[in-house]
Amino acid sequence: MNPSTRFFKKKNHLKVTKQRKALLTYLLDHQDQYHDVTLVDEYMRQEFPGMSHNTIYRNIREFEEAGMVEQQMNGDQARVKYQCDFAHMHHHHFICQNCGRVTELEECPLDVFQEQLPGYQIDGHRVELYGLCPDCQKAATA
Ligand SMILES: [Zn+2]
Ligand SMILES: [Zn+2]
Ligand SMILES: [Zn+2]
Numbered sequence: 001m002n003p004s005t006r007f008f009k010k011k012n013h014l015k016v017t018k019q020r021k022a023l024l025t026y027l028l029d030h031q032d033q034y035h036d037v038t039l040v041d042e043y044m045r046q047e048f049p050g051m052s053h054n055t056i057y058r059n060i061r062e063f064e065e066a067g068m069v070e071q072q073m074n075g076d077q078a079r080v081k082y083q084c085d086f087a088h089m090h091h092h093h094f095i096c097q098n099c100g101r102v103t104e105l106e107e108c109p110l111d112v113f114q115e116q117l118p119g120y121q122i123d124g125h126r127v128e129l130y131g132l133c134p135d136c137q138k139a140a141t142a
Contacts (some may be wrong), residue, residue, distance in 0.1 A: 023049055023059055026084040027069060033100045034072060034079035053120060072128075096133035098140075103133070 009103045014020065026043060027035070044056045056141060059079055063069040067089050072079050085091055092105040110125060132140065 008104060014066070019044065019048055019051060019055070020059055020063075023056070024063070024068065024082070027080065031082040031084065032037050032102050034074070034081045034095070036074075037071075037078040037080055040080060092127045092129070094129040094131065094133075097130050097137055098132055098136040101135075105129070 023040070023044060026040065037057070040060065041053055041056050044051055045053075060069065060071075064071050064080070067086070068083055069080050070083055072081075081102060083089070084093075084102065087102075088106065090108060092108065094103040094105060097099075098104075105127075109127060110122065113125065114120075114122060
């Protein structure tokens with residue numbers, strides 16, 4: 001069973017629509033990258049002429065709430081990607097600034113920060129690492 005089938009069966013009782021399936025499939029086909037939400041919107045409107053921006057944005061939000069996709073802001077542009085790790089929904093990323101490839105980081109540094117803030121309640125955090133992936137470094141020196 002692929003993850004999207006499992007999602008529709010068990011979680012959230014979101015109705016399976018052609019549009020929701022197409023959206024997930026699109027994200028799944030490019031799952032190691034973030035995509036500008038505006039480009040996803042464009043793709044969906046090409047596939048489904050007449051589908052409204054509102055519906056597309058709502059579908060993305062529903063998927064995010066269900067943990068199917070991850071979202072991030074790049075300046076004021078929202079970006080979205082397929083969930084990289086259903087077993088560890090909480091994780092961080094290394095993002096290659098050249099090719100955009102996203103690599104999952106398994107360790108969360110929160111414990112280190114908590115040690116430095118004795119008595120504080122930490123309610124959230126964002127950690128993202130940027131740089132060049134090995135392939136892009138090779139290409140740069142070739
Ligand atoms: Zn991820
Ligand atoms: Zn790269
Ligand atoms: Zn963390």
